[in-house]
Amino acid sequence: MSYSLTDTDQAAVEKMQDNERYNHFVNKVVEHQEMWILTDEHGCMMLTTEEDEDCIPMWPHADYAKTWAVEDWAECQPEAISMKTWQSRWLPGMEEDELLVAVFPVTDAAGALVEPGELQDAFKRKQSGR
Template sequence: MSYTLNEQDKAQVLSLSDNERFNHLVNRVNEQQELWILTDEHGCMMLTTDDDEDCIPVWPHAGYAQDWAQGDWQHCKPEAISLNVWLKRWVPGMTDDELLVAVFPTLNETGIVVDPYELKDALDRKKSSGRHN
């Protein structure tokens, strides 16, 4: 159900601030009903922040996730997770495992790192507002 991502749109979105990319992800995930992670044969890719917090990076489109699949992560592939599965399984599971979410990181920026329920709350607020900007 993914939308078409052209290079011009991609460059424009990647130039946004962390907060603007967070909002973009919330909007797109609500529209598309999916988000993207990177996986390999061992499971999903995780990052460790400068504060030694473990987090799972998420993106609104496979194209953004694919950008990360280089260097140490070149063996990783983008994988879609339906919004329903994310909310029902991943959010409680990540909370139980004390993992955070890196929301829409770029190669230069970590993105906003939040508790899984903070992202869920933002997605729920967007859904209840009924707007898809």
């Protein structure tokens, strides 16, 4: 279940550096047991980095994802991925397809690019209190 997000909170978080938004993402995903992607009739939105690496952007709340749903992505809608679905389908699928996660991109920054297994390790560390 998603949490309430005020415009003030959203603006403050979007001004954070990539590493701060990464930590915020991990904390919120573990707390609320879901993350968000953008999808359209063709599937989930993917990006290609300058280094030609394919990645899937993910956010901790639907409203952050909506911020990206403009221009080329205007037809996209936020879609929740539960932690259970992440672990059973997305994590192994992304690893098999050699996709990265673009963690919490914002208008002026692409977000932290991490391997799905690295993100899963961060979730586990947070869940165990480390």
